[in-house]
Amino acid sequence: MAFDKMELRDIEVWDGNFAAAQALRQCQIDVVSAYPITPSTPIVEGYAKFLADGYIEGEFVMVESEHAAMSGCIGAAAAGGRVATATSSQGFALMVETLYQASGMRLPIVLNVVNRALAAPLNVNGDHSDMYLGRDSGWIQFDAYSPQEAYDLNFIAFRVAEDHDVRLPAMVHQDGFMTSHTAQGVKTLDDDTAYGFVGDFKPMNDMLDFEHPVTHGVQTEEDWHFEHKARQHNDLMTKVLPKIQAAFDSFEELTGRKYNMVEKYDMDDAVVAVVCMGTSVETAREVATEMRAKGIKAGVIGLRVVRPFPFFEIQEVLKDVKAIAILDRSSPNGAAGMLFNELAGAMVNEEKRPLMSGYVYGLGGRDLTKKHLVDLYTELQANVDAGKVTTPLQQFIGVRGPKLQFL
């Protein structure tokens, strides 16, 4: 093929955006259809530069909105190309209508979502509002906590999404600015090894197969729609997680880096645990270690795969834990948090289940500090000692004003 390879050092200093852009280059994406938005812009900018500099054989399509960006991706994917894009926040919100088209049409697009708050008030910093907005869209959702993981999970996302038994689009999430703009050491793969892991794109029902013409994007009413949605849900519930596990295993064999549906830190004998996503996981791990020095058996559970929700892995890891704090970085706006509800749903019929309390934190990029987490673990230990949840079910962390707690 007519493109140059790039020499990379074993460890490069990359932020999450550049790491994702490098992964898109190494996967040799055929089409990136994109519209810029902070903080995800450098991902597609990076792809465009690699393309202009002759490191990729592909096509960059500049469009007029995120709705058009995902629509362009859908057309290119239906035509039979390897396709990716990136967005954040308001752009993600504008994409939502087409997200359902992509997953319903079973097109293996990879979308890098650099998590950012949703207006109003306008805010460019990281929280998980956009990630939560995509949770019923029928996409696979991976969560990266660092630039390294943003890089690695892109390869894994393509490998899983393009599998003919899966054929579902996948999002790779990373926290806006905290991951996307924070440069860290990233262990790289050389171009051939990286491309070898995802492999050549294997088309399925592509529109450019003129010997087998197909119609994509059809209409079904009450006589057919339910069956198609049921099929998609069935595949998400039964086929995707085993494929993700297989991709995690191959990736570990290739790189030595091990990923899990549910990332466990000091959970073997943990009595109390914090469950969270994104960059908060790393902070919580540091605090958990410090809590152990103080005699509190603390652990951390990070969700690596948000959709499909790893129901059974959660049941397994929580069966001997006494109390957990579930952290939602998105305003539930009138309910318990999504993560709280998912975990409560997973545990509701279990005989042994931990005391559960929910926390809303970090909206609009507000820091989750070590002090917050020390208080949180202390509160969890108090729950264990009392044998019941001693606080209201939902509390807010790090917000100014009178203490907010509900339920």
Place this chain on the structure above:
Amino acid sequence: MANTGWDEFEIGAMLRTFEGEAGDIAGTLQEDRNYTQNSSFSASVADWRIEKPVFNKDFCIDCQFCWVYCPDISIISRDKKMIGIDMDHCKGCAICVEVCPTNPKSLLMFPEQADEEVEIAQWPAKETKEK
């Protein structure tokens, strides 16, 4: 087909046009093509129509205007000879009647239930131009 379960069709609400390979599709007449049941060619939309075109070949000059203008490819023409209307796909828009240049017209619209032979027997006469 109507009783097919969720696990019995291809993913992605994707529909195939032909059974097997398309082959020399441009050189194959529609009636000889191996369309699937999912192709719109296999489906009748005749019940969308409330008025139907009736073709009277006595006045037709085979100009092909109706064939060119029909938005539903429902004018059947072979070797540049107009031979009839595909009544499974005609939606009764009357564009063929509008563009027909003969006098009297070779295509006219009638209610769906009209009898073709009766209507052709009492076809309007040629209009004379008045000065």
